[in-house]
Amino acid sequence: MTVNPRLAPFGTTIFAEMSALAVELNAVNLGQGFPDSDGPPEVLDTAIEAIRSGLNQYPPGPGMPVLRHAIAAHQKRFYGVEYDADSEILVTAGATEAIAGALLGLLQADDEVIVFEPMYDSYQACIALAGARAISVVLRPPSYRPDLDAVRRSIGPRTRAILVNSPHNPTGSMFSADEMAAIAAIAAVHNLIIISDEVYEHLVFDGLSHRSMAEYPGARERTLVISSGGKTFRTTGWKIGWVCGPANLVAAARAAKQFLTYVNGGPFQPAIARGLGLPDSYFAEVARDLQDRRNELVPSLEAVGFEVFPSSSTYFVTVDAAPIAPATAGKEFCLRMAREAGVVAIPNEVFYTAENRAVGRSLVRFAFCKRREVIAEACERLGRWKP
Secondary structure, three states: OOOOOOOOOOOOOHHHHHHHHHHHHOOEEOOOOOOOOOOOHHHHHHHHHHHHOOOOOOOOOOOOHHHHHHHHHHHHHHHOOOOOOOOOEEEEOHHHHHHHHHHHHHOOOOOEEEEEEOOOOHHHHHHHHOOOEEEEEEOOOOOOOOOHHHHHHHOOOOEEEEEEEOOOOOOOOOOOHHHHHHHHHHHHHOOOEEEEEOOOOOOEOOOOOOOOHHHOOOOHHHEEEEEEOOOOOOOHHHOOEEEEOOHHHHHHHHHHHOOOOOOOOOOHHHHHHHHHOOOHHHHHHHHHHHHHHHHHHHHHHHHHOOEEOOOOEOOEEEEEOOOOOOOOOHHHHHHHHHHHOOEEOEEHHHHOOHHHHHHHOOEEEEEOOOOHHHHHHHHHHHHHOOO
């Protein structure tokens, strides 16, 4: 038996491969983007209470009302956008399933989706599973600004949607308010759906702030906003995500989602609801703490000789390894660094389509969402390394 040809180009995810290598070599894992410390006790205790009180069976298909109402309150609180908790919000198995549900539920064979690359690796695979095509607009370092004219040129008769990710994984960049507004306007002119991946919405640094795509003129009625509790509350293993948007678009995502996981994470849903209601000070401290960890890691990366690109959000910082290994591809470099320095990172080339992979050939992504002692150990190992 062979794999579905639509999935054949993607293989095993690089995250699993590099995490396994970290275990094998006892290396410091700054590759896969998951925290190594638990989330706030209020959230954890709510999950424990839910388990002990018997919330261990299938939750409702759209998600528990307590969470759907908490998501609606969160969107109103932070972005001023109102959603009906009963018809315009869907709880999913993390943001990855939300993306899959949206793409599989909305796309038809030969539809086209404009994507910005580098990009989270599930985008390409889900578009391919839908029988559609990804049309890429490349974000180029060091600033990773979107080329809006390229977006306009990419629109054709089969274009169905634009997939936006800001704050952006893997680069840590953010689209500006003017850029987001321009994308919203382009989508309105061409009657396109916007799928907006906002999972890092609260992990923004340097005095910046995130605005949801649905805030911009003309966007609310055509946008599916996707997020999750995993990053904000350091509970990535719980896989509690959601989709917010117009009822007809949410219904399309749910039509596909119900045949993926059906439902998930019963006792974790009220826990994430509790988290979404935490005071502003919690959200500010999460961002401030990550900013401090970024600031601890970056000088060590610069000392090794990497060119470090600015990161104003997410868990990640991207570097160019070309100054210290000019003839080495990213994956080869990451394997060498794991074996010689005992530090694991992710080669950015995996975040590009095959035709644009050369753009990311020498780029590497490091995750700084780790305990301070882990980052310190990584910095010490990199400091001793002679690449």
